Amino acid sequence: MSDRQKHVLVAEDEAFLLEMIRKVLSKHGIRVSTATNGQEAIDIIDKDPPDLLLLDLLMPQVDGFAVLQHRKKEKMKFPVLVCTNLSDKKSIVKCSDFDVNEYLIKSDIDDDQIWSAVEKYLQ
Amino acid sequence: MSKPRRTTASDTLAIKLKVLAREKEEVRRKLVISAKEKENVRRKLMVTAKKLRLKASQLAVTAKEKEHVRRKLVVTAKEKESIRRTLVVTAKEKENVRRKLMVTAKKLHDKAAQLAVTAKEKEVVRRTLVETAKKLKISHETLEKKVLERTKYCEELMAKDEAILASIGDGLIATDKSGRILLVNKAFERLLGWKETEARGRFLSKILPMFDANGTIISEAQSLVTKVLKERSMTTSTGTIFYKRKDGTLFPVAITVAPIFIGKELMGAVKVFRDITKEKEIDKARSEFMAIASHQLRTPLTAIRWALSSLKRENLPEELKSMLHTAHETSTQMAVTIRRMLMISYLEESATEPEMTQVDLKAVLEKVVRLHDAHRQRNGLEIEVLCSENLLPETDEQLLIEILDNLLSNAYKYTPRGGNVKLRATLQGEMIRIDVADTGYGIPKEEQRKIPKKFFRASNIASPAASGTGIGLYMVYNIVRLIGGTISFVSVENKGTTFTLLFPS
16 A cells, blocks of 8 residues: 555445444545445545545435446546445446446445455555 | 623623613604604794794784874873873962962951951940040039039138137248248237238348347348258247337347248248247346345345444454354355345346356456455365466356355365365366365265255255355356356365366357
């Protein structure tokens, strides 16, 4: 890791899970921004572009796909790890069109496994 | 004879001489008589000779006459012979003529007889002809009747066939060898909006192009009819194909195309298609339900699992730690069950197609290993990953992950503490080969043939930690088939198991 503190944006509508992720990442010295829906995430991306985005797909009002659309439109290059409980083919295929780096199923991993996935893309 | 001393002898002799002289005289007398007799005889002979001469001359005259007569007779005989010969010749000629006449007569007779027979036969023939004509008339009438009946029957049969064709719910198209439409049924008209009169004689590919799920037209070279006409065997569409109605709207179809043979000659192809909009809707509804249901199950499960995982890291009394461990394991198992349930549902959907993309194999292996790393550490196992550089196969990444995930999770589950697992990926010809080798319990020989049955679990699995549903391998075998690969294994009890996956690169 470089000297500069890394900035990770976490977009997750489940407050409990959001807090868990925030805790894990903070523990590893990451500056964590949080958003509970797509619009909040887009606003943060525009104001304070992150080094990595940890993105839930199913969120109220504006969903994760809108955020991916925005990143594509703005030609932003930061890595995105989708972290969702949706595993239908359609969602997965859609994500691959948006150049997503990893597709993680939340219930299939432990909270600390999120760190090992994130860590890889921050180096 | 004159010796004096023998006077007696001379006396005998003189007697004898006197006898002899008498005898001589006797003979002389006799000879005179004989001469006289001879003269007599000579005179008589002379007379006889004269008589004889006369007689001879008389005879000569007679002979001459006789000769004359004989000659005359000879001449006559000759004439007679000539006449006879002539007569014989004539007779022969006459005989010939007679014979010829006989032959001619016979021929004439025969001819007459033949003519008589011919006349009779002619009569018979005439009668037969009359009979036949009568019969023919009857036959003709019967035939006409039968033809009418048959025609009626054929019409009924055709009407029946047409009714059957018309009643088929699936669209039907018959084409000739060049792909020109020969016949379509009512369902074709109903499903596509094209009338039979508009379709017949036109090229199938022109009137009815096929589209893939993205709305891209499928080239004629790749069409099923082209394939069937080339390979001369039946084929069924895989994946979803769309047809365009006359009004331009698309709808999904399942298609079967079969070649038409008359004898051994390929005449064309028959295509049967079914509107699968309903099936697609059902599939869609099912996968939507599964997506929502799994999401709804997973969301609270994630909270439970993460909370337990987080708590496990706290410094807690051993008793609590053990309880948390069990709770965490159980929640993990539940997550696995949900994932597999989804996968089975996906595999059982109609027309499931793999999503082929270029896959970085090394990254995939590392990801799978990372996902199971906690499991591995917990079981005290070593992992070794060997992957040749730059293996970038075209395959379905999710499905490949699912396969490897199952194989690796099994290897960890069924290997005792201290063992090791090797994950090796190499290029083997045009195929990618992945070996997952463990030093575990192995699968008993007598049970090996039961793989890949649904819910199979080896009987030698006693470890309480090694919980499993037995659905994993069944799923793996099905997924492998889906990505066009093969899977095999070698297992020795208490030595270990190696699964080998081969799939197209």
